[in-house]
Amino acid sequence: MDRLHIALQCKECGHLNKTRLYTLMSAKPLCENCMEQAWKADATAAGGTFIKRDPAHRHYGIYRMACGHEISRQFALIKRVAAGETGLRCEICHAAVEAAEAQVMGWDLIGSDPQGNPNYRLYKHADCGHTQRIARANMQSGRFGCGECGVDWPAAPSFIYAMHFTLENGREVVKVGFSRIPWNRLHHQLRVNAEMPSAVLQTVAVSTGQIAMSLEKRLHKALKQSHPDHIVDPACYRGQIRVISEVYDGSLTHVIIAHLNDIEARITRSVA
Numbered sequence: 048m049d050r051l052h053i054a055l056q057c058k059e060c061g062h063l064n065k066t067r068l069y070t071l072m073s074a075k076p077l078c079e080n081c082m083e084q085a086w087k088a089d090a091t092a093a094g095g096t097f098i099k100r101d102p103a104h105r106h107y108g109i110y111r112m113a114c115g116h117e118i119s120r121q122f123a124l125i126k127r128v129a130a131g132e133t134g135l136r137c138e139i140c141h142a143a144v145e146a147a148e149a150q151v152m153g154w155d156l157i158g159s160d161p162q163g164n165p166n167y168r169l170y171k172h173a174d175c176g177h178t179q180r181i182a183r184a185n186m187q188s189g190r191f192g193c194g195e196c197g198v199d200w201p202a203a204p205s206f207i208y209a210m211h212f213t214l215e216n217g218r219e220v221v222k223v224g225f226s227r228i229p230w231n232r233l234h235h236q237l238r239v240n241a242e243m244p245s246a247v248l249q250t251v252a253v254s255t256g257q258i259a260m261s262l263e264k265r266l267h268k269a270l271k272q273s274h275p276d277h278i279v280d281p282a283c284y285r286g287q288i289r290v291i292s293e294v295y296d297g298s299l300t301h302v303i304i305a306h307l308n309d310i311e312a313r314i315t316r317s318v319a
Contacts, residue, residue, distance in 0.1 A: 057081060086122055092129035112137045148187055172196070187235040189228035203227055205259035206250040207266070207310065209303050210237070212294075213244040214287055219297030220279050221248070222290065223266060225259040239287050249304055251311045266306055267293055274299055 055066045055076055062080035083097075086108055090097035094113050101107035101119045110125065111117050116139045128135045145168065146156040153173050160167035160180055170186065171178045177195035185191040192203070208229040210222045226232040229247050238245055253259035271278065277299040281291045288294065295303065 060084070086125070089122070089125045089129040093125050093135060094128075095125075095135075112140075114140050116140065145183065145186075148183075152186060152189060154181075154186065184235070188231050189226075202255055202257070205253050205256040207253060207259055207263050207307065208232075208250045209248040209300070209307060211246050211248050211297070211300070212238075212284070212288055214284055218283065219300075220284060220288075221295050221297055221300050221303055222288065223263065223270070223293055223295065223303060224290075225253070225256070225263045227256065237289055239289060243287065248300070249307050251307050251314065253314065262310055266310070269306065270295065270299070270303070274302065 052065050052067055055064050056062070057064060057078035057080065060078060060080050062078055064076065064079055066076045087097045090108075090110050093110075096111040098109040098111055098117065101109050104119065104121075106121055106123070107119050108122055108125065109117055109119055112135075114137050116137045118137060120135070124133070124135075127133045142156070149156045149168075149170055150173075154170040155173060157169040157171055157178065159169065161169055162180065164180075166182050166184070167180050168183055168186070169178060170181050172193045172195065175193065175196040177193055179194050181191050191197075197203075205225055205227050206229050207225045208223070210224075210229070210233055212220050212222065214220060222237065224232075229250050233245060233247055234241075253262065274295070277296045279294045279296055281294070284290075284294060
């Protein structure tokens with residue numbers, strides 16, 4: 048020790064701490080060992096492992112995530128995660144998820160938005176090489192087109208679909224609609240809770256979105272005329288499915304499937 052420091056023993060853990068005299072006189076000294084044990088406990092509760100303090104930021108620590116990657120986060124944030132007040136994600140794993148989402152759509156993720164919008168990313172179209180800013184939500188749902196070689200939704204191929212949902216109270220309902228990518232619409236647009244039991248029951252391929260919309264409207268008109276009592280009140284699925292209409296009771300499923308089969312047969316006959 049020197050004249051500016053003294054050795055203090057923590058009454059809680061017995062650890063010896065090198066403490067500045069000024070700190071002892073002006074504040075309550077903290078035990079380094081107790082702090083580290085608290086950081087370790089918070090990290091474990093948050094699902095990770097505390098490695099060491101971040102040498103570049105005194106209020107940050109280096110942690111190993113469950114995925115094996117290392118991240119730097121504020122001690123206060125890890126404590127909130129441990130308490131269940133917020134979540135924590137690994138940027139490396141998250142980037143891999145976003146890249147996989149883009150590849151499904153035929154695009155390559157280049158990086159963050161050059162204009163700085165956190166909701167957008169920069170992508171490259173695998174077909175033509177065109178680079179484009181696209182909202183991540185749109186990349187997930189497929190509700191966008193390539194600015195170089197793409198076509199707008201009225202001219203792009205589409206599907207009429209029937210989807211099954213089980214509501215929180217156990218009631219089964221069926222949603223009928225049209226979409227370029229029904230599976231993405233289900234997973235990224237319609238369901239509020241990813242754990243909600245749901246499935247795409249049937250799809251009918253249609254040459255253009257304009258025709259799909261027209262056929263869907265005719266189908267809804269027919270269902271409303273023949274089975275008006277099977278239309279589900281939007282209040283029953285509010286907060287569970289992100290739509291406000293065109294949802295029917297599950298007991299009408301066989302009728303809806305029959306209509307879709309008839310539409311598909313008529314499309315097949317018209318093409319033959």
